[in-house]
Amino acid sequence: MNETTSTKPSSSKTSRSRAAKWTRRGFIGAGALAGGALIVGVAVRSGNPVGKLKPIVAGGDDEALINSWVKIDADNLVTAIVPHCEMGQGANSTIAQMLADEMDVNWENVRVMDAPADGNYVSQHAARLFVGPGTLPDRPNQVGFMEPTYDGLFTQLGKLAGAYITGGSSSVRSTGQNGMRIAGAAAREMLVAAAAKEWGVPASEIKTQNARLTHAGSGRSEPYSAFAEAAAQQELPRAPKIKQVSEYRLMGTPAPRKDIPSKVDGSAIFGIDGGPDSDDLRYAAVKAAPVVGAQIASMDASTAKGMGGVLQILNMGDFVAVVADSYWQAQQALGTIKTAYTETENDTVSTAKMFAGFSAALDEAGDTGGNSKAEYGDPIDALGGAAIAVEAEYKVPFLAHATMEPMNCTAWVRGGKCDIWTSTQVPLMARDGAAEGAGVNADDVTMHPVFLGGGFGRRLTPEYSNQAARLAKAAGYPIKMIWSREEDTAQDFYRPADISRFKGGLDENGKAVCWNNVHCTEDEPAEAPLIEFYDIPNVSVRNADVEMPVRLGAWRSVAHSQHGFFVESFVDELAHAAGQDPFEFRSAHLANSPRHLAVLEGAAKMAGWGDALPEGHGRGIALVRSFNSIVAEVAQVDMTGNKPRVVKMFCCVDAGFAMNPDGLAAQMESGIIYGLTAAMYDEITLKDGKVEQSNFHDYQMMRMDDAPEISVQIINGAPDNIGGAGEPGLPPAAAAVANAIFAANGTRIRELPIAKHFA
Amino acid sequence: MGSNNLKRIFLYAVIGASALGLTACGASSPDPVEQIIVSEPGQTPPPVLAAIEADPAAAGAADFAACAACHTVESGPGSGVVSGVVSGVGPNLFGVVGRKAGSVDGFAYSDAMRASGLTWDAASLDAFLADPAATVAGTTMTTGAIADADRRSAVIAYLSSLSE
Numbered sequence: 072m073n074e075t076t077s078t079k080p081s082s083s084k085t086s087r088s089r090a091a092k093w094t095r096r097g098f099i100g101a102g103a104l105a106g107g108a109l110i111v112g113v114a115v116r117s118g119n120p121v122g123k124l125k126p127i128v129a130g131g132d133d134e135a136l137i138n139s140w141v142k143i144d145a146d147n148l149v150t151a152i153v154p155h156c157e158m159g160q161g162a163n164s165t166i167a168q169m170l171a172d173e174m175d176v177n178w179e180n181v182r183v184m185d186a187p188a189d190g191n192y193v194s195q196h197a198a199r200l201f202v203g204p205g206t207l208p209d210r211p212n213q214v215g216f217m218e219p220t221y222d223g224l225f226t227q228l229g230k231l232a233g234a235y236i237t238g239g240s241s242s243v244r245s246t247g248q249n250g251m252r253i254a255g256a257a258a259r260e261m262l263v264a265a266a267a268k269e270w271g272v273p274a275s276e277i278k279t280q281n282a283r284l285t286h287a288g289s290g291r292s293e294p295y296s297a298f299a300e301a302a303a304q305q306e307l308p309r310a311p312k313i314k315q316v317s318e319y320r321l322m323g324t325p326a327p328r329k330d331i332p333s334k335v336d337g338s339a340i341f342g343i344d345g346g347p348d349s350d351d352l353r354y355a356a357v358k359a360a361p362v363v364g365a366q367i368a369s370m371d372a373s374t375a376k377g378m379g380g381v382l383q384i385l386n387m388g389d390f391v392a393v394v395a396d397s398y399w400q401a402q403q404a405l406g407t408i409k410t411a412y413t414e415t416e417n418d419t420v421s422t423a424k425m426f427a428g429f430s431a432a433l434d435e436a437g438d439t440g441g442n443s444k445a446e447y448g449d450p451i452d453a454l455g456g457a458a459i460a461v462e463a464e465y466k467v468p469f470l471a472h473a474t475m476e477p478m479n480c481t482a483w484v485r486g487g488k489c490d491i492w493t494s495t496q497v498p499l500m501a502r503d504g505a506a507e508g509a510g511v512n513a514d515d516v517t518m519h520p521v522f523l524g525g526g527f528g529r530r531l532t533p534e535y536s537n538q539a540a541r542l543a544k545a546a547g548y549p550i551k552m553i554w555s556r557e558e559d560t561a562q563d564f565y566r567p568a569d570i571s572r573f574k575g576g577l578d579e580n581g582k583a584v585c586w587n588n589v590h591c592t593e594d595e596p597a598e599a600p601l602i603e604f605y606d607i608p609n610v611s612v613r614n615a616d617v618e619m620p621v622r623l624g625a626w627r628s629v630a631h632s633q634h635g636f637f638v639e640s641f642v643d644e645l646a647h648a649a650g651q652d653p654f655e656f657r658s659a660h661l662a663n664s665p666r667h668l669a670v671l672e673g674a675a676k677m678a679g680w681g682d683a684l685p686e687g688h689g690r691g692i693a694l695v696r697s698f699n700s701i702v703a704e705v706a707q708v709d710m711t712g713n714k715p716r717v718v719k720m721f722c723c724v725d726a727g728f729a730m731n732p733d734g735l736a737a738q739m740e741s742g743i744i745y746g747l748t749a750a751m752y753d754e755i756t757l758k759d760g761k762v763e764q765s766n767f768h769d770y771q772m773m774r775m776d777d778a779p780e781i782s783v784q785i786i787n788g789a790p791d792n793i794g795g796a797g798e799p800g801l802p803p804a805a806a807a808v809a810n811a812i813f814a815a816n817g818t819r820i821r822e823l824p825i826a827k828h829f830a
Numbered sequence: 831m832g833s834n835n836l837k838r839i840f841l842y843a844v845i846g847a848s849a850l851g852l853t854a855c856g857a858s859s860p861d862p863v864e865q866i867i868v869s870e871p872g873q874t875p876p877p878v879l880a881a882i883e884a885d886p887a888a889a890g891a892a893d894f895a896a897c898a899a900c901h902t903v904e905s906g907p908g909s910g911v912v913s914g915v916v917s918g919v920g921p922n923l924f925g926v927v928g929r930k931a932g933s934v935d936g937f938a939y940s941d942a943m944r945a946s947g948l949t950w951d952a953a954s955l956d957a958f959l960a961d962p963a964a965t966v967a968g969t970t971m972t973t974g975a976i977a978d979a980d981r982r983s984a985v986i987a988y989l990s991s992l993s994e
Contacts, residue, residue, distance in 0.1 A: 350871075351871045351872075353871055367863065370864060372866060376866060376868055381868050382867070382868055382869055382870070382871060383865065383866060383867050383868060384865075384866040384868070385862045385864070385865050385866070386862060386863040386864040386865075387860075387862050387863065388860065388862070388863045541860075541862075545861065545862045545865060548871050
């Protein structure tokens, strides 16, 4: 929920509460506010005073605030202050649920607030997850995969970065599981200690429930707010007791999200809505050079100058902008500007040439060359001895993110200060980008939290807040800059295109004996192309270095989006070559992966795998583990028309433990729709250095009439090792559909999007 | 493993003076290469439809936009009562001022509206638009009330201007 305030942070000097010793779970700090509210946090940067934060977060002006992740007000409302963005995924509400459960607060008394974009709110646990596994203190939330590095650069940058990030399906399983729960548990213990002291009774006799403290023996009962100030004086618990699954009251329940009311009644403020209350606010339309690396050579704005509402026309070097009284006027005028661009080596870039380069690189890598990602056994030898050999090549295009809310930023630069309203998944990076654009210090930039109209990894870049800040500085008044859909499509950071080649072998019993794969993309996350959960003894997975002179970015589920399709299509081809049912074939290879098997069986059962289907219909299955969650999907397609129709999708997910089952199911549905949209319809192609697609007529979205019915089943297979929700629903979707099409009529789709085969 | 979304950002952070390297060239906060100032924000009058306020029927046309979600205002081949234009969610309102309530042919009025006995004029429309359910208890017009008195009279002026 947005609790955006228009008050600027004041530089108040606050006294600091005594620092507690580092615990294995981090440094827990607490303080009280004037008026008796309690705030508790888990330090993410030890030794960093946060005097500046308290006025923003809590409004009081004395006493110490270390890092605040939860506060209790005098009216007994408990606010979770969450360092993640709300982009429709509901993580902030779920994190608040986790905090509230540990604190024994009823859901009605809980509020959610976006943490200020200040370095002190770094989600250290999220950063650790990105930096490397095995560094989380004593929590079993670890993943045993290789940390990818670019010569250790990544590790270094990860440590330095202000990692206020929302991405990687990590908010609940890192910040929630390892941060907020501890803060909640600590707050509860401190409140109990305060009440015990006041009432002169043992702490063990005090019960906490629904934000109240009760001592049955003496019949006393008080709300938390009565003890908030006293609680702050208590000794900080070294290792607060957090709940076992059997004690969960809110965790694991479909508690209604806190952002629902404002999104239903229309009061929700998204980035595109945000801005100052100023009569001087004006609107900017922009167009950057379409070819990567090109600059504006010249601009002819003679028509635009005379158009209604136009205030300024700017050539910023890398983009042209029109500032006008209304967005429509700005965009209309921008359309009349004739721009010439500088020449660059990227002027001849085309997807056709890039794919030719991929093929050449794969030819050169052959069966053993390229960068090794996994090697065990001897796949070359094993293939030589295999009873049946199978070979296949798959191809996927560049993809755009196509968030419904286009890139936008409202900036106001004056007197050495800058205010920014923008939808971003990385407020600190956006802040730094704005600071650079406005020519001010990062500390003088105020980021106003807003809801995001979709992120999907697009909003992990700061270039649009930099643009808006530069415009606002040059123009001299607040500017709301909105990219048109055409600009958004042309200036995306795309999901990489890829070609992946496979050679596999089966023995005379139809068991896979070898797997040799080479592809062209970087592997992020590293485990995306790996198949160690399948019982295949001789494996080589490699990638070849290729040229991709295109802006690349993280697209929902990142490399899992293409490798899910590649791997699960080839597994399916192996199954059919073995003459086996694809579900049976996979099951036979999951003897050492019981959680994977349970998920696969769950999906097959839901879908009625094996039951008769109408003529021309088919079922396909796919299984992918990503972001620590295992998902299997069965697609049911109808091939009787002139193009494929996905009728139903059945999804079984094991995310360790569903903190909010409604939220988890919603994210599976969301991942499926997003993944199928791309798999069925979309590709980004380049010619003469420019992206050819521009709007939803040539970059189609799945809509209600062509969306499948989706069913989701949840398995809680590992409550101590929870996985993510935002991305894992996507990777199996494309393969499930391609496999279903094969089952229906024998057509094997090896190149996406599917629609190009049915034009 | 947790996604390397972060890694991707930092990859760009490294490529030439931050991800901005792909857009900005060189020094931070460079001045525009060219800046054409046509006018300042204070100079241009704020976009108020001043001309329309002088003509209430025209203002009412703008205010009617909300009503157009359900109501058409099209003249048809017939007379005011039988307009010949198919209504939508709400009845066609062309010629409604001076018309008996509940009389447009082909529209499924509530019994309450048909039995209301009203003939629409400025006063009855004003009461109805202020609170439809109170004026005609049982009406199917459950939304569309106009709280602001000036806007109501503008809409009524607009509707009055629509007649053959």
